[in-house]
Amino acid sequence: MDGFMELVRGPLFRFAFTIAVVGLAAQAFQSAAGLLFAIIRAGDKRVDVSGILWRTADRLNPFYYLSGGSSRMLYTISSILFHIGVVTVPIFYEGHIRLWERALDVSWPALPASAADGLTLLTIATGSLLIILRLGNGEARKTSRIQDWVLTPFLVFAFAMGYLLGHPGMSPFGLSTTIVIHVLLAEVLLMIAPFTKIVHCVMLPFARFASEWTWRLVPGAAAHVSRTLGKENQR
């Protein structure tokens, strides 16, 4: 078990982390390159960067979705709280920071223990609620893919194991087992991040740019399409 734990916490973690960083960076680069390509080809190259950035910030503001007559308020609120926990705890939990410090001699300010605990429990609760709300909502349920069903429970379970690690007296498993499960779950999530919808963490900032430039016609493209299809004389 010790040897397996060393593997999980060492080379396997480094491998998973590398996959995540390289994969997500590649996706971000691909998005940026695609945007550049789109604007180069577009007939209208004017870019209202500040306007797009404002709209991006607006949509990244979670409270935007609480206005405007939305009828999925509970889902929206749960999602906002869930994301707060998912983003802050892995980065600012003291235990994680100490691991980085030991490995790379880097550190940053940590959350107080009570805050980390509270956010972890919040993430578990809201994540569970999101699963229930997906099950209970017809259109979400019927359009969901495998990853839509699997990812949130994975995250919730990873956070639950993390909480138990911080409170070993509460864990039904042994300490080593809890560590291995927690780290393995995290590693799986890291490795699949670039290939699932988790990729939205790096692609979302480009979303409004994509939507804006989607409508930038490439002059002459439609005529080329007609020609390619042999329909140029049918107009």
Next chain:
Amino acid sequence: MNPELKSESIDSGISFSTSPHAIGNRANRFLEVFAAILKHTQYGFVLDHFAALGTKCGRCSSDCHVYRATGDLHDSPCRRSDLLLQVYRRHFTTSGFLQARVLGIRPMLDSDVDEISRTFYRCNSCARCTLRCPMGVDHQFINHLGRYILSEMGLVPAAFKEPVRAPFQSKSAERPTWMSELELDLERRFGRKFSVPFERNGAEYVFFPGHEVGYDGQGDHSEKQTFLAEVSVLENTGASYSFSPRSLEPAGAGGFHHDLAIEELARELVSEARRLGARKILIGECADLALSAKRFVGAVGGSAIKVESILEYSANAIVSGKLKPIPGVVSKRVIYHDPCSIARTGWIVEPPRNILRTFCSELVEPRVHGQNGFCCGGCGGLVLDSGNRVFRTQVAGRETANELRSSGAKVVIASCVRCRKQLRELVEDHHLEMEVVGLHELLFKAMREIG
């Protein structure tokens, strides 16, 4: 209208005209067309982006007026978009290629084409789902792309007449004879002579009403009144503008489903503006033409030409004091309906309200309005097809009908010719005691001559 009709049982009622390509091996033809489009446009990058971002949260569906009426999954924006995105992934991406071989994912079938043609025209393309999607997936664009592919296959709603039609057909440079009748109406109303400019070089604006003008025997009384009112505003504020033969034609329907039609429309707008030496294009109460001009004029070399809506013009004229509507002329409770094409992007939301507040005693708002307003059910060209009226008024327009009913308003104002047509049918089919008017049509009643 049968009030007992259940929303989910109502077919869209849209019939399609077909070409030889539309029957037979439809899936193959669909993919051929899709490939040609991807080759010559930048849409592939956009599809890659949206395919990766969808979370299937269902928020788009819960905010879609059609889905809210039917509860039918076929009307869910993300499910509909997925019909096209799945085809894209399966046939045009490396991961799709690999998944097909490893997981045995099936290729596109003729039945998939049928489903796309059925569902893509049940959508108003109002972009409310796009606005509400937390991942920014542009369902309106995906709907447009699907329709573009279908159109190139020859699958176009019969009501759109032709797959692609040049938007402006007029070849005559003669001043229309009906302009004298227009000038006479202006004289009767304002007590002085008018000379409406036609083919005038060097004017600031070339004015495209976008709708039928009524004076030439086309269009109804409301459109005639709207046109008279728009010209009245321009004349009474001393605007430097001109008409041209082509500017007086209404915009065609091709822009709802074909990039070539959009490009040709944009080129015509720019060409007319340049030919007359105008610095700006002014669009009348036709929200679709206004949005098309705003979005696409720059793509065809018209970046230096500013696009303005008559709504912005009139609102600015009031602010500057050039236009002073008589306060309180309209005492009935009025409600303003936001046309999706100009309001959804946030472009024109306040100007019409600012205009109305100057002469309407009681202006109320729908519960959800402005950028977030519900579509009237006629957007996306659907209002052009009288065969789908039941779908438009009983399904697509149901949210708006409910809003209108609960507002208690006696007059509903729509600053778009297509919204007005849809709202009139909506009001009739839902037995609402309301009058539907254009904004300038109503403003005309409050106008006094300046000077």
